[in-house]
Amino acid sequence: MPKVFPAHRKFAEFLRTEYDPKGRPELSIESLPDGKRRYAEAVKMMTTVNITPAEVHELGLKEVERITAEMTKLAQTQGYTDLASFRAAINNDPKWKPQNEQQIVDDFKKYIDQMQPKLPELFGLLPRSPVTVEAIPDFAKAESTHYVAGTPDGKRPGRVVVAVADPTKRTLVDDEAVAYHEGVPGHHMQISIAQTLPDLPKFRLHGFYSAYAEGWALYAEELGKEIGFYKDPVSDYGRLSSELFRAVRLVVDTGIHDQNWSREKVIDYMHANDVNDALAQTEADRYIAWPAQALAYKMGQLTIRKLREEAKTRLGAKFDIKAFHDEILNGGAMPLDLLQERVERWINAQASAGGASTGG
16 A cells, blocks of 8 residues: 555645646636636536526525425424424434434335335336345445445345444434435436336446436435325425425525625525535535536426426326326436427327327
8 A cells, every 4th residue: 555655645746736726716617718608508518408507596596485485384384483493393303313323224224115115106117126225334434325226137236325424413304305316216216217128228228417317316205295205294394405405506506606606605505594514515615616517406306397297287187197207217317308308299199199188
Protein backbone atom coordinates (compact mmCIF):
# COMPACT_ATOMS: atom_id res chain seq x y z
CA MET A 1 0.00 0.00 0.00
CA PRO A 2 2.78 2.57 0.73
CA LYS A 3 3.77 2.32 -2.96
CA VAL A 4 0.65 4.27 -3.98
CA PHE A 5 1.14 7.11 -1.47
CA PRO A 6 3.46 9.21 -3.69
CA ALA A 7 0.90 9.09 -6.51
CA HIS A 8 -1.90 10.11 -4.14
CA ARG A 9 0.21 12.99 -2.80
CA LYS A 10 0.97 14.14 -6.34
CA PHE A 11 -2.72 14.00 -7.26
CA ALA A 12 -3.69 15.94 -4.12
CA GLU A 13 -1.11 18.59 -4.96
CA PHE A 14 -2.52 18.85 -8.52
CA LEU A 15 -6.04 19.34 -7.14
CA ARG A 16 -4.83 22.05 -4.75
CA THR A 17 -2.54 24.03 -7.02
CA GLU A 18 -3.84 23.53 -10.56
CA TYR A 19 -7.41 22.24 -10.59
CA ASP A 20 -9.06 24.14 -7.74
CA PRO A 21 -7.87 27.65 -8.74
CA LYS A 22 -9.42 27.18 -12.19
CA GLY A 23 -12.87 26.32 -10.84
CA ARG A 24 -15.70 28.81 -11.39
CA PRO A 25 -15.88 31.41 -8.59
CA GLU A 26 -19.69 31.59 -8.71
CA LEU A 27 -22.16 28.80 -7.91
CA SER A 28 -24.16 28.92 -11.12
CA ILE A 29 -23.09 27.12 -14.27
CA GLU A 30 -24.71 30.06 -16.04
CA SER A 31 -21.70 32.13 -14.92
CA LEU A 32 -19.58 30.22 -17.45
CA PRO A 33 -19.30 31.20 -21.12
CA ASP A 34 -22.58 30.46 -22.90
CA GLY A 35 -23.86 29.49 -19.47
CA LYS A 36 -27.57 29.96 -20.12
CA ARG A 37 -27.44 27.43 -22.94
CA ARG A 38 -25.21 25.07 -20.91
CA TYR A 39 -27.76 24.81 -18.13
CA ALA A 40 -30.76 24.65 -20.44
CA GLU A 41 -29.12 21.74 -22.26
CA ALA A 42 -28.21 20.05 -18.96
CA VAL A 43 -31.85 20.26 -17.88
CA LYS A 44 -33.01 18.67 -21.14
CA MET A 45 -30.34 15.96 -20.97
CA MET A 46 -31.01 14.98 -17.35
CA THR A 47 -34.81 15.14 -17.50
CA THR A 48 -34.99 13.77 -21.10
CA VAL A 49 -37.88 16.12 -21.82
CA ASN A 50 -38.04 19.48 -23.55
CA ILE A 51 -38.55 21.83 -20.59
CA THR A 52 -36.93 25.12 -19.58
CA PRO A 53 -35.23 25.82 -16.22
CA ALA A 54 -37.88 28.44 -15.43
CA GLU A 55 -40.67 25.91 -16.04
CA VAL A 56 -38.94 23.37 -13.78
CA HIS A 57 -38.57 25.97 -11.03
CA GLU A 58 -42.26 26.90 -11.18
CA LEU A 59 -43.27 23.24 -11.25
CA GLY A 60 -41.13 22.61 -8.18
CA LEU A 61 -42.72 25.45 -6.22
CA LYS A 62 -46.20 24.12 -7.04
CA GLU A 63 -45.26 20.57 -6.04
CA VAL A 64 -43.74 21.73 -2.74
CA GLU A 65 -46.96 23.63 -2.00
CA ARG A 66 -49.16 20.64 -2.94
CA ILE A 67 -47.22 18.09 -0.92
CA THR A 68 -46.92 20.38 2.11
CA ALA A 69 -50.69 20.83 2.04
CA GLU A 70 -51.14 17.03 2.03
CA MET A 71 -48.74 16.70 4.96
CA THR A 72 -50.57 19.45 6.87
CA LYS A 73 -53.90 17.71 6.29
CA LEU A 74 -52.39 14.45 7.56
CA ALA A 75 -51.12 16.24 10.69
CA GLN A 76 -54.54 17.72 11.37
CA THR A 77 -56.27 14.34 11.01
CA GLN A 78 -53.95 13.13 13.77
CA GLY A 79 -55.06 15.94 16.08
CA TYR A 80 -52.18 18.38 15.58
CA THR A 81 -52.76 22.07 14.92
CA ASP A 82 -50.05 22.30 12.29
CA LEU A 83 -47.37 20.36 10.42
CA ALA A 84 -44.51 21.63 12.63
CA SER A 85 -46.02 20.15 15.80
CA PHE A 86 -46.68 16.82 14.04
CA ARG A 87 -43.05 16.73 12.85
CA ALA A 88 -41.78 17.49 16.35
CA ALA A 89 -43.90 14.69 17.83
CA ILE A 90 -42.61 12.19 15.25
CA ASN A 91 -38.98 13.20 15.76
CA ASN A 92 -39.32 12.80 19.54
CA ASP A 93 -41.20 9.49 19.48
CA PRO A 94 -38.85 6.60 20.44
CA LYS A 95 -41.05 4.17 18.47
CA TRP A 96 -39.42 5.43 15.26
CA LYS A 97 -35.83 5.23 16.48
CA PRO A 98 -34.19 1.83 15.78
CA GLN A 99 -32.33 0.12 18.59
CA ASN A 100 -30.01 -1.97 16.43
CA GLU A 101 -29.03 -2.81 12.84
CA GLN A 102 -31.19 -5.91 12.58
CA GLN A 103 -34.33 -3.93 13.40
CA ILE A 104 -33.75 -1.77 10.30
CA VAL A 105 -33.19 -4.79 8.04
CA ASP A 106 -36.28 -6.51 9.45
CA ASP A 107 -38.35 -3.38 8.86
CA PHE A 108 -37.42 -3.27 5.17
CA LYS A 109 -38.08 -6.99 4.79
CA LYS A 110 -41.52 -6.65 6.38
CA TYR A 111 -42.61 -4.01 3.86
CA ILE A 112 -41.22 -5.83 0.83
CA ASP A 113 -42.78 -9.12 1.97
CA GLN A 114 -46.21 -7.53 2.38
CA MET A 115 -46.02 -5.97 -1.08
CA GLN A 116 -45.05 -9.17 -2.95
CA PRO A 117 -48.50 -10.85 -2.93
CA LYS A 118 -50.12 -7.58 -4.04
CA LEU A 119 -48.08 -7.27 -7.25
CA PRO A 120 -50.56 -9.27 -9.43
CA GLU A 121 -53.15 -6.58 -8.67
CA LEU A 122 -50.88 -3.96 -10.24
CA PHE A 123 -48.96 -5.84 -12.96
CA GLY A 124 -49.36 -8.53 -15.59
CA LEU A 125 -45.58 -8.75 -16.00
CA LEU A 126 -43.93 -10.05 -12.84
CA PRO A 127 -40.21 -10.39 -12.06
CA ARG A 128 -38.71 -13.88 -12.28
CA SER A 129 -35.89 -12.96 -9.95
CA PRO A 130 -36.63 -12.89 -6.21
CA VAL A 131 -35.54 -9.97 -4.06
CA THR A 132 -33.70 -10.18 -0.74
CA VAL A 133 -32.80 -7.64 1.95
CA GLU A 134 -29.41 -7.34 3.61
CA ALA A 135 -27.36 -4.82 5.56
CA ILE A 136 -24.57 -2.81 3.95
CA PRO A 137 -21.33 -4.39 5.22
CA ASP A 138 -19.05 -2.47 7.56
CA PHE A 139 -16.39 -1.82 4.92
CA ALA A 140 -18.95 0.17 2.89
CA LYS A 141 -20.99 1.59 5.76
CA ALA A 142 -20.90 5.16 4.38
CA GLU A 143 -23.06 4.11 1.42
CA SER A 144 -26.77 4.84 1.35
CA THR A 145 -29.52 2.24 0.89
CA HIS A 146 -29.54 1.00 -2.71
CA TYR A 147 -30.57 -1.80 -5.07
CA VAL A 148 -28.25 -4.36 -6.67
CA ALA A 149 -29.63 -6.21 -9.69
CA GLY A 150 -29.81 -10.00 -9.79
CA THR A 151 -29.42 -12.23 -12.85
CA PRO A 152 -32.03 -12.59 -15.61
CA ASP A 153 -32.54 -16.29 -14.84
CA GLY A 154 -33.29 -15.52 -11.20
CA LYS A 155 -30.47 -17.71 -9.87
CA ARG A 156 -28.97 -14.70 -8.15
CA PRO A 157 -31.68 -12.55 -6.56
CA GLY A 158 -31.95 -8.81 -6.70
CA ARG A 159 -30.85 -7.28 -3.41
CA VAL A 160 -32.01 -4.29 -1.42
CA VAL A 161 -28.90 -3.33 0.53
CA VAL A 162 -29.80 -1.26 3.57
CA ALA A 163 -27.78 1.41 5.40
CA VAL A 164 -27.54 0.45 9.08
CA ALA A 165 -24.43 2.22 10.46
CA ASP A 166 -25.04 4.05 13.76
CA PRO A 167 -28.56 2.60 13.94
CA THR A 168 -29.70 4.55 17.01
CA LYS A 169 -29.11 7.81 15.12
CA ARG A 170 -31.36 6.71 12.27
CA THR A 171 -35.13 6.73 11.83
CA LEU A 172 -37.70 4.15 10.71
CA VAL A 173 -40.12 6.82 9.48
CA ASP A 174 -39.31 6.54 5.77
CA ASP A 175 -38.44 2.82 5.65
CA GLU A 176 -41.72 1.84 4.02
CA ALA A 177 -41.35 4.35 1.18
CA VAL A 178 -37.70 3.43 0.60
CA ALA A 179 -38.52 -0.30 0.65
CA TYR A 180 -41.05 0.16 -2.16
CA HIS A 181 -38.65 2.50 -4.01
CA GLU A 182 -35.62 0.18 -3.96
CA GLY A 183 -37.45 -3.16 -3.93
CA VAL A 184 -40.96 -3.83 -5.19
CA PRO A 185 -42.67 -2.28 -7.02
CA GLY A 186 -39.67 0.02 -7.60
CA HIS A 187 -36.17 -0.69 -8.89
CA HIS A 188 -36.35 -4.48 -8.51
CA MET A 189 -39.57 -4.63 -10.50
CA GLN A 190 -38.36 -2.37 -13.30
CA ILE A 191 -34.84 -3.78 -13.66
CA SER A 192 -35.80 -7.46 -13.30
CA ILE A 193 -38.47 -7.16 -15.98
CA ALA A 194 -36.13 -5.31 -18.35
CA GLN A 195 -33.54 -8.10 -17.98
CA THR A 196 -35.97 -10.68 -19.34
CA LEU A 197 -37.52 -8.76 -22.25
CA PRO A 198 -36.95 -11.05 -25.27
CA ASP A 199 -36.89 -8.37 -27.98
CA LEU A 200 -34.68 -5.86 -26.19
CA PRO A 201 -31.19 -5.50 -27.75
CA LYS A 202 -28.45 -6.63 -25.36
CA PHE A 203 -26.84 -3.19 -25.09
CA ARG A 204 -30.15 -1.73 -23.87
CA LEU A 205 -30.16 -4.07 -20.88
CA HIS A 206 -27.41 -1.90 -19.46
CA GLY A 207 -28.89 1.47 -20.34
CA PHE A 208 -29.81 3.71 -17.44
CA TYR A 209 -31.83 6.91 -17.64
CA SER A 210 -32.20 8.47 -14.20
CA ALA A 211 -35.41 10.24 -15.20
CA TYR A 212 -37.00 6.90 -16.18
CA ALA A 213 -35.58 4.60 -13.50
CA GLU A 214 -35.71 7.00 -10.55
CA GLY A 215 -38.98 8.43 -11.79
CA TRP A 216 -40.47 4.93 -11.78
CA ALA A 217 -39.12 4.20 -8.29
CA LEU A 218 -40.57 7.44 -6.89
CA TYR A 219 -43.90 6.68 -8.61
CA ALA A 220 -43.73 3.19 -7.05
CA GLU A 221 -43.62 4.66 -3.54
CA GLU A 222 -47.17 5.95 -4.00
CA LEU A 223 -48.39 2.63 -5.43
CA GLY A 224 -48.01 1.27 -1.90
CA LYS A 225 -50.61 3.81 -0.78
CA GLU A 226 -52.98 2.90 -3.61
CA ILE A 227 -52.82 -0.79 -2.80
CA GLY A 228 -53.72 -0.18 0.87
CA PHE A 229 -50.44 0.20 2.75
CA TYR A 230 -48.90 3.06 4.78
CA LYS A 231 -51.46 2.10 7.38
CA ASP A 232 -49.55 3.98 10.08
CA PRO A 233 -49.96 7.75 9.51
CA VAL A 234 -46.33 8.34 10.47
CA SER A 235 -45.20 5.95 7.73
CA ASP A 236 -47.45 7.86 5.32
CA TYR A 237 -45.79 11.06 6.51
CA GLY A 238 -42.48 9.41 5.59
CA ARG A 239 -43.79 8.78 2.05
CA LEU A 240 -44.83 12.41 1.65
CA SER A 241 -41.55 13.60 3.12
CA SER A 242 -39.68 11.52 0.54
CA GLU A 243 -41.70 13.08 -2.26
CA LEU A 244 -41.27 16.58 -0.81
CA PHE A 245 -37.50 16.18 -0.82
CA ARG A 246 -37.54 15.41 -4.58
CA ALA A 247 -39.79 18.43 -5.21
CA VAL A 248 -37.44 20.67 -3.22
CA ARG A 249 -34.67 19.58 -5.59
CA LEU A 250 -36.55 21.07 -8.54
CA VAL A 251 -36.62 24.41 -6.76
CA VAL A 252 -33.07 24.60 -5.43
CA ASP A 253 -31.20 23.19 -8.45
CA THR A 254 -32.86 25.71 -10.74
CA GLY A 255 -32.52 28.31 -7.97
CA ILE A 256 -28.74 27.89 -7.96
CA HIS A 257 -28.16 27.70 -11.68
CA ASP A 258 -30.92 29.85 -13.18
CA GLN A 259 -32.19 32.15 -10.40
CA ASN A 260 -28.85 33.20 -8.89
CA TRP A 261 -29.62 31.80 -5.43
CA SER A 262 -26.83 31.93 -2.86
CA ARG A 263 -25.74 28.78 -1.05
CA GLU A 264 -27.22 30.24 2.13
CA LYS A 265 -30.61 30.69 0.46
CA VAL A 266 -30.51 27.09 -0.77
CA ILE A 267 -29.73 25.80 2.74
CA ASP A 268 -32.44 27.98 4.31
CA TYR A 269 -35.03 26.73 1.80
CA MET A 270 -34.14 23.10 2.51
CA HIS A 271 -34.27 23.69 6.28
CA ALA A 272 -37.72 25.27 5.87
CA ASN A 273 -38.84 22.08 4.14
CA ASP A 274 -37.58 19.74 6.87
CA VAL A 275 -34.24 18.72 5.32
CA ASN A 276 -31.77 18.29 8.18
CA ASP A 277 -28.60 20.35 8.12
CA ALA A 278 -26.15 17.52 7.40
CA LEU A 279 -28.15 16.44 4.36
CA ALA A 280 -28.81 20.01 3.24
CA GLN A 281 -25.08 20.80 3.22
CA THR A 282 -24.07 17.77 1.17
CA GLU A 283 -27.04 18.07 -1.19
CA ALA A 284 -26.33 21.75 -1.88
CA ASP A 285 -22.79 20.87 -2.92
CA ARG A 286 -24.11 18.06 -5.10
CA TYR A 287 -26.43 20.41 -7.00
CA ILE A 288 -23.67 23.00 -7.43
CA ALA A 289 -21.22 20.42 -8.79
CA TRP A 290 -23.65 18.42 -10.95
CA PRO A 291 -26.17 20.80 -12.51
CA ALA A 292 -29.64 19.37 -13.28
CA GLN A 293 -28.91 15.73 -12.26
CA ALA A 294 -31.21 15.89 -9.23
CA LEU A 295 -34.14 17.05 -11.38
CA ALA A 296 -34.54 13.59 -12.93
CA TYR A 297 -36.38 11.87 -10.07
CA LYS A 298 -39.38 14.14 -9.75
CA MET A 299 -39.66 14.86 -13.47
CA GLY A 300 -39.81 11.13 -14.18
CA GLN A 301 -42.51 10.54 -11.58
CA LEU A 302 -44.58 13.47 -12.86
CA THR A 303 -44.32 12.23 -16.45
CA ILE A 304 -45.57 8.75 -15.51
CA ARG A 305 -48.41 10.26 -13.50
CA LYS A 306 -49.36 12.53 -16.40
CA LEU A 307 -49.39 9.59 -18.83
CA ARG A 308 -51.55 7.59 -16.44
CA GLU A 309 -54.08 10.42 -16.16
CA GLU A 310 -54.10 10.78 -19.93
CA ALA A 311 -54.76 7.04 -20.33
CA LYS A 312 -57.56 7.09 -17.75
CA THR A 313 -59.19 10.08 -19.43
CA ARG A 314 -58.95 8.63 -22.94
CA LEU A 315 -59.85 5.05 -22.10
CA GLY A 316 -62.47 5.63 -19.42
CA ALA A 317 -63.92 2.38 -18.07
CA LYS A 318 -61.58 0.41 -20.35
CA PHE A 319 -58.50 1.68 -18.50
CA ASP A 320 -56.56 -1.24 -16.98
CA ILE A 321 -53.91 -0.29 -14.42
CA LYS A 322 -52.04 -3.57 -14.96
CA ALA A 323 -51.83 -3.04 -18.71
CA PHE A 324 -50.69 0.55 -18.19
CA HIS A 325 -47.89 -0.47 -15.83
CA ASP A 326 -46.81 -3.25 -18.18
CA GLU A 327 -46.60 -0.72 -21.00
CA ILE A 328 -44.36 1.53 -18.90
CA LEU A 329 -42.02 -1.36 -18.06
CA ASN A 330 -42.04 -3.65 -21.11
CA GLY A 331 -39.85 -1.46 -23.32
CA GLY A 332 -36.90 -1.15 -20.97
CA ALA A 333 -35.30 2.10 -19.83
CA MET A 334 -35.67 4.99 -22.26
CA PRO A 335 -35.81 8.80 -22.36
CA LEU A 336 -39.08 10.23 -21.10
CA ASP A 337 -39.95 11.89 -24.41
CA LEU A 338 -39.78 8.49 -26.10
CA LEU A 339 -41.76 6.90 -23.27
CA GLN A 340 -44.45 9.51 -23.77
CA GLU A 341 -44.64 8.81 -27.53
CA ARG A 342 -44.74 5.07 -26.85
CA VAL A 343 -47.50 5.24 -24.25
CA GLU A 344 -49.57 7.63 -26.34
CA ARG A 345 -49.40 5.17 -29.26
CA TRP A 346 -50.55 2.45 -26.87
CA ILE A 347 -53.44 4.63 -25.67
CA ASN A 348 -54.51 5.24 -29.26
CA ALA A 349 -54.34 1.53 -30.03
CA GLN A 350 -56.35 0.64 -26.92
CA ALA A 351 -58.95 3.29 -27.71
CA SER A 352 -59.35 2.05 -31.30
CA ALA A 353 -59.50 -1.61 -30.33
CA GLY A 354 -61.83 -1.23 -27.40
CA GLY A 355 -64.11 1.56 -28.53
CA ALA A 356 -63.28 3.35 -25.31
CA SER A 357 -64.77 6.65 -24.27
CA THR A 358 -62.81 9.82 -25.05
CA GLY A 359 -63.98 12.06 -22.25
CA GLY A 360 -62.20 15.32 -21.44
